[in-house]
Amino acid sequence: MTVQELPGAAAYRPTPPPAWKPLTDPAPLLPDPEPYRVLGTDAVADADPELLLRLYAELVRGRRYNAQATALTKQGRLAVYPSSTGQEACEIAAALVLEERDWLFPSYRDTLAAVARGLDPVEALTLLRGDRHTGYDPREHRIAPLCTPLATQLPHAVGLAHAARLKGDDVVALAMVGDGGTSEGDFHEALNFAAVWRAPVVFLVQNNGFAISVPLAKQTAAPSLAHKAVGYGMPGRLVDGNDAAAVHQVLGEAVARARSGGGPTLVEAVTYRMDAHTNADDATRYRVDSEVEAWRAHDPIQILERELTGRGLLGDEGIEEARAAAERMAAALRERMNADPVLDPMDLFAHVYAEQTAQLREQAARLRVELDAEHGQDDMEEGR
Amino acid sequence: MTTAAATAGERTAKAKPATMAQALGRALRDAMAQDPAVHVLGEDVGTLGGVFRITDGLAKEFGDDRCTDTPLAEAGILGAAVGMAMYGLRPVVEMQFDAFAYPAFEQLISHVAKMRNRTAGAMPLPITVRVPYGGGIGGVEHHSDSSEAYYMATPGLHVVTPATVEDAYGLLRASIASDDPVVFLEPKRLYWSKADWSPEAPVAVEPIGRAVVRRPGRSATLITYGPSLPVCMEAAEAAVEEGWDLEVVDLRSLVPFDDETVAASVRRTGRAVVVHESSGFGGPGGEIAARVTERCFHHLEAPVLRVAGFDIPYPPPMQEKHHLPGVDRVLDAVARLQWEAES
Ligand SMILES: Cc1ncc(C[n+]2csc(CCOP(=O)(O)OP(=O)(O)O)c2C)c(N)n1
Numbered sequence: 001m002t003v004q005e006l007p008g009a010a011a012y013r014p015t016p017p018p019a020w021k022p023l024t025d026p027a028p029l030l031p032d033p034e035p036y037r038v039l040g041t042d043a044v045a046d047a048d049p050e051l052l053l054r055l056y057a058e059l060v061r062g063r064r065y066n067a068q069a070t071a072l073t074k075q076g077r078l079a080v081y082p083s084s085t086g087q088e089a090c091e092i093a094a095a096l097v098l099e100e101r102d103w104l105f106p107s108y109r110d111t112l113a114a115v116a117r118g119l120d121p122v123e124a125l126t127l128l129r130g131d132r133h134t135g136y137d138p139r140e141h142r143i144a145p146l147c148t149p150l151a152t153q154l155p156h157a158v159g160l161a162h163a164a165r166l167k168g169d170d171v172v173a174l175a176m177v178g179d180g181g182t183s184e185g186d187f188h189e190a191l192n193f194a195a196v197w198r199a200p201v202v203f204l205v206q207n208n209g210f211a212i213s214v215p216l217a218k219q220t221a222a223p224s225l226a227h228k229a230v231g232y233g234m235p236g237r238l239v240d241g242n243d244a245a246a247v248h249q250v251l252g253e254a255v256a257r258a259r260s261g262g263g264p265t266l267v268e269a270v271t272y273r274m275d276a277h278t279n280a281d282d283a284t285r286y287r288v289d290s291e292v293e294a295w296r297a298h299d300p301i302q303i304l305e306r307e308l309t310g311r312g313l314l315g316d317e318g319i320e321e322a323r324a325a326a327e328r329m330a331a332a333l334r335e336r337m338n339a340d341p342v343l344d345p346m347d348l349f350a351h352v353y354a355e356q357t358a359q360l361r362e363q364a365a366r367l368r369v370e371l372d373a374e375h376g377q378d379d380m381e382e383g384r
Numbered sequence: 385m386t387t388a389a390a391t392a393g394e395r396t397a398k399a400k401p402a403t404m405a406q407a408l409g410r411a412l413r414d415a416m417a418q419d420p421a422v423h424v425l426g427e428d429v430g431t432l433g434g435v436f437r438i439t440d441g442l443a444k445e446f447g448d449d450r451c452t453d454t455p456l457a458e459a460g461i462l463g464a465a466v467g468m469a470m471y472g473l474r475p476v477v478e479m480q481f482d483a484f485a486y487p488a489f490e491q492l493i494s495h496v497a498k499m500r501n502r503t504a505g506a507m508p509l510p511i512t513v514r515v516p517y518g519g520g521i522g523g524v525e526h527h528s529d530s531s532e533a534y535y536m537a538t539p540g541l542h543v544v545t546p547a548t549v550e551d552a553y554g555l556l557r558a559s560i561a562s563d564d565p566v567v568f569l570e571p572k573r574l575y576w577s578k579a580d581w582s583p584e585a586p587v588a589v590e591p592i593g594r595a596v597v598r599r600p601g602r603s604a605t606l607i608t609y610g611p612s613l614p615v616c617m618e619a620a621e622a623a624v625e626e627g628w629d630l631e632v633v634d635l636r637s638l639v640p641f642d643d644e645t646v647a648a649s650v651r652r653t654g655r656a657v658v659v660h661e662s663s664g665f666g667g668p669g670g671e672i673a674a675r676v677t678e679r680c681f682h683h684l685e686a687p688v689l690r691v692a693g694f695d696i697p698y699p700p701p702m703q704e705k706h707h708l709p710g711v712d713r714v715l716d717a718v719a720r721l722q723w724e725a726e727s
Contacts, residue, residue, distance in 0.1 A: 133498070137506035138470070145502055149494050155460050156495070159467025159475075166423075166449050167471070185487070189460030196455055351505040352539055354563045357593070357640035 024233040031226035031236040035270045038245035039307045047245045049313050055092060055244040056308060057322045059301050062088040062112045064326035066275070068333050069111070069125065073279040077337050079130045082109040086242070086274030089300035090206045092116050093247035094174055097255055105144045105157040105175035109206075113176065114143050121329065122336050131341040150181040154190030154203065161199040161258075172258045174202045174251070180211020182225050191266065195232040200258035202251060203266045206241060208273035213286040229266035241269030242300040245307075271300075345371060399582040404552045405575040408438045408514075411556035412476065416446050422560060423468060425452040426461060426478030426514075435480055436516060436575055458488035462513065466495050469509040476560055482517040483526035489534070496565045497540030511565045512556070517545075518611045518661055520573035520708055522701040529698055530662030535567045536638050536671070542592055543638040545569035547613035549579035551636060557589045566592065571611035595642035597649060601631035604655035604721050607646055607672055609635040612659045612709065619714035628718055638668060646672070647679040654685040655721040661708050664692030686723030 038044050066085045072078045084091050087109075095116035098104060106113050111124045119141050126135030127146050134145040144160075147153035157175035164171035181187055182205055194201045205225050209216060222228055229236030239250040247269055254265035272295040276283040308314035349356060349364040356364070416422045424439055430453035433440030442451035454461050458479060465475035479485035485492075492513065500508045519528035535543045542564055546552040552570070559566035598613065599620050606616040613634050620630040633649050635642065650656045656676055658669040669690035676688050691709045699707045 132504065133502035134504070136503075138503055139506065144470070145499075149490060152459075152463065152490060152494060155463025155491070156467035156470065158460075159464030159469075160471045161467070162464065163468040163471035163473045166473075173467075186459050186463060186490070189455070189457040190463065192455050192457065193460045193464055347504070351501045351503075353500070353542070353640075354508060358643060359640065 026230050029230045029233070029235045031224060031229070031238040031268070033238075035238045035240040036246050036250055037240045037243050038249060039243045039303050043249075044245065044307060047249075049311075051096075051248065052245060052304065052308060053313060053318075055089075055096070055248065056301075056304050056314065057325065058092040058096065058116050059088045059244060059304060060322040061326045061329055062092055062116065063301060064323075064330050065112060065115060065121065065333070068330040069128075070275065070279055072125075072334070072337050078125060078128050080278050080280060081125075081128055082111075082278045083275040084109050084112050084273075086295065086300070087206055087208055087271045088112060089244035089247050089304075090176075090204065090241045090269045090271055093244055093251055094176060094204055097248055097251040098172065098174055101142070101169070101171050102255070103142045103144065103157070103160055103171065103173045105153045105160075105173060106146050107150070107153065107176050107178060107181065108146050108148045109178065110176050111146065114141075114146065117141060117143055119143055121333050125337065126341075129337070129341065131343055151177050151184035151186040151190070153177075154186055155193060157201050157203075158190050158194045158197070158199050158264075161194075161201045162197050165200055170200075170259050172200045172202065172255050174204060174255065176204045176206065178211060179205060179207040179209070179216055179219055179225060180214065181205075182228065183211075183219055191229070191232045191234070191264070194264040195234045198261070198263035200261075201264040202254040202258055203264065204251065205266065205268045206271055207268055208241075208271050210273060210277070210286070212277045212281065215286075224268055226266060226268035232266075234264045234266055237265060237267045239267060239269050241271030242295075242298050242303065244300055244304050272298075399580050401578040402549055402581045403576050403578050404546070404549050404570075405436060405438055407549045407553040407581065408556055408570065408575075409440055409442075411553045411560075412439060412442060413445070415476075415557055415560040416442065416450060419474065419560075420450075421472060421474045422476060423450050423452070423473050424476045424478065425454050425465065427454060427456055427480050429453060429478050434478055436572065438514070438570075439478065458485060459491050462488040462491040462496065462511075465511050466491060466499070466509060469511050470499075470507060474510045474512075474560060476512045476514065479513060479515045481523075481527050482515055482529040482531050485513070485515050485531065488513075492535075492541070492567075493538050497538045500564065501540060508563045509565050510560075510563050512559045512562075512568050513565070514556075514568045514570060516570045516572040516575075518569075518571050518573060519698060519704050520611060520661075522704070524701060525698070528701075528704065530660070530693065532569055532638055532660075532662055533667050535569075536668060540565070541639060542566040543569065544592055544636060545571060545610040545638065546636065547571065547574065547608075547610050547634050549577065549581050551634075553581075554589045555592065555636065558592050561589070562592060569610060573611050574614070577614070593637045593640040593642060595633050595635045595637070595645040597631060597645070598634045599630065599632040601629040601653065603627075603629045603653060604657065604718060605631045605633055605646075605649045605653045606657050606659055606714065606718075607633050607635065607649075607676070608659040609638065610660075612661055615709065615711055616659050616714060619711045619718070622711060623715060623718055626715070626719075630718065641672075641675065643675060643679060646676060650676050650680045650688075651683045654683050656680075656684075657689045657691055657714065657717045657721065659691045659709055659714055659717075661693045663695045664690050665695040667692055686721045689717045689720060691717045 066083045069081045073081045091112035095113045123135035126132040157173040161173040226236035226238040429439040430443040468475045546555045608616045658672045673688035
């Protein structure tokens with residue numbers, strides 16, 4: 001049925017809604033259809049060899065860190081460890097692209113990014129060891145606490161970046177989130193705030209294929225996660241997350257844009273989680289070996305190594321050197337993690353409020369009495 | 385610049401009726417004028433001045449960057465406030481209505497309340513979350529919840545609620561000055577209550593956590609806060625005829641809880657009724673009654689009673705009068721304090 005057939009339609013003249021105009025031109029915001037790559041393409045000619053070598057050394061160290069931390073779970077030294085093996089390029093590029101004054105907002109899987117930014121490797125693990133919620137002072141390295149609830153750190157990054165800009169500081173916040181985390185409401189709210197406020201924030205989605213067991217196709221019906229940016233009015237960028245040079249370049253451009261007042265960017269890095277979700281997960285229940293093998297052939301360390309050796313920038317000696325440095329880091333980590341942390345139960349009451357409430361003072365005194373009694377008991381049993 | 389004494393003199397001269405809403409607005413203004421780190425953000429807080437006009441004029445005086453109309457997203461507002469506080473600002477967040485703060489619970493509980501603890505004291509978050517709460521204004525669903533029990537159950541948050549014009553100013557200033565996050569519950573049905581109070585006169589800014597005796601008495605204590613204070617004051621006056629001399633304690637702060645003032649009062653009177661309008665089951669009254677019993681057992685002549693809202697979702701406005709504890713229910717409870725042990 002056409003409009004003309006409607007009764008009384010002859011008198012009806014459709015007009016556009018008053019004053020309609022789009023707020024933003026969507027065209028420049030749309031991501032490219034293919035993930036951007038540098039390694040193995042012509043673009044590599046522009047890449048700084050020194051940066052590539054630095055990325056390589058950090059990637060090798062990062063992978064060793066993941067292996068060591070996973071081994072520590074088997075020895076009961078860590079309660080749990082979510083490995084980022086396979087995702088090292090994203091982790092390292094995120095850390096290296098930032099200036100010292102910038103802030104990193106990691107998710108719970110991004111230990112490696114925090115360590116690459118300079119955080120003590122043991123302090124980065126205290127959350128997962130279980131002795132402290134956050135082992136470090138966030139202001140010291142400008143790394144927010146590793147965040148366990150999904151996507152809740154994203155609005156924090158927006159608020160911090162906004163505050164910095166209000167103060168006149170050219171600080172950028174880079175916030176990391178997984179593909180599953182993009183379904184959370186906080187992801188939406190953070191992107192929207194960032195775009196409306198033109199906050200200097202870069203959102204990095206590591207699309208590693210799964211949220212625990214749930215594949216991307218059950219997480220979103222969008223063409224890509226980078227497409228989500230357009231609806232908020234910020235550019236979306238799609239990058240090969242296993243290409244360290246490409247991730248570094250795309251993040252670098254996004255950071256520069258944010259710093260110069262150009263507002264936020266959403267970067268989706270397409271990567272793969274080689275290990276299970278955590279040491280406690282059985283990945284064979286939800287994915288097939290052939291898929292894992294295909295990604296193994298696109299390993300971030302291998303493709304960078306091939307590029308560097310092929311161009312004569314890296315030889316056997318250099319490879320050996322990177323591995324030896326990684327081994328030294330692992331040995332030191334192992335040794336320090338094998339020492340039992342010294343805990344003071346009275347710390348439980350120390351940092352709830354600036355000033356302890358009467359209730360907490362009372363409860364602390366009660367625990368003190370219990371602890372003293374326990375010690376007395378121990379002393380008696382040991383015949384002291 | 386006048387001296388403090390001279391200013392105080394002028395202020396007394398200027399004292400005239402002011403509403404709680406005006407006192408709250410004044411507190412925000414003075415805090416913003418005093419400390420450039422104080423930022424107000426929320427839905428409609430700018431041009432409109434908030435749906436209750438508490439933030440009226442702030443955007444004009446301090447600019448959009450200091451008093452900001454945000455997108456409509458409570459988790460985003462509070463989450464952004466977390467980041468702002470991490471960078472050294474002191475955000476004051478307005479939640480438009482009690483029941484619309486619930487989308488922000490994740491941010492409040494998982495981050496606002498825990499950041500100091502999580503970072504072993506390295507990163508306190510001085511955030512004030514203002515929540516207009518409670519019923520009695522004829523609001524439709526989601527506009528009358530009393531959510532204090534949820535906040536009270538979360539360690540790391542201070543929970544305060546003024547019942548007078550003076551306290552609205554003083555407690556809000558103290559909350560904004562606090563290095564810990566404060567959930568500042570505003571009894572919206574008292575927004576238009578008035579007192580002779582010069583907006584220029586800084587009433588004593590008391591540290592958070594002290595209850596106050598609003599009416600001394602000898603025969604029983606009414607323990608209350610926020611919107612139920614006027615109800616209890618009225619009940620106390622009415623009870624005189626029945627021969628009851630009631631003491632009324634205004635808690636002002638639910639966390640921290642002032643056990644001292646409350647227990648001292650109950651020890652004097654030997655009897656106590658807790659009065660609040662949020663639901664009784666799992667509500668603040670249970671906690672308060674237990675604390676009083678633990679501290680005053682040997683002084684008690686009767687069990688500690690509770691007068692609370694029913695254990696129902698907040699009723700529609702035409703029915704809310706049945707839900708809200710009024711003077712009669714308080715007096716009934718007082719009558720039941722003539723406790724006789726069952727034989
Ligand atoms: C709000 C919230 N819901 C559920 C969980 C439990 N959980 C932990 S990790 C995870 C999957 C996250 O997937 P994704 O965001 O893709 O990150 P990835 O694990 O792949 O790095 C879930 C459901 C959580 N941490 N937070």
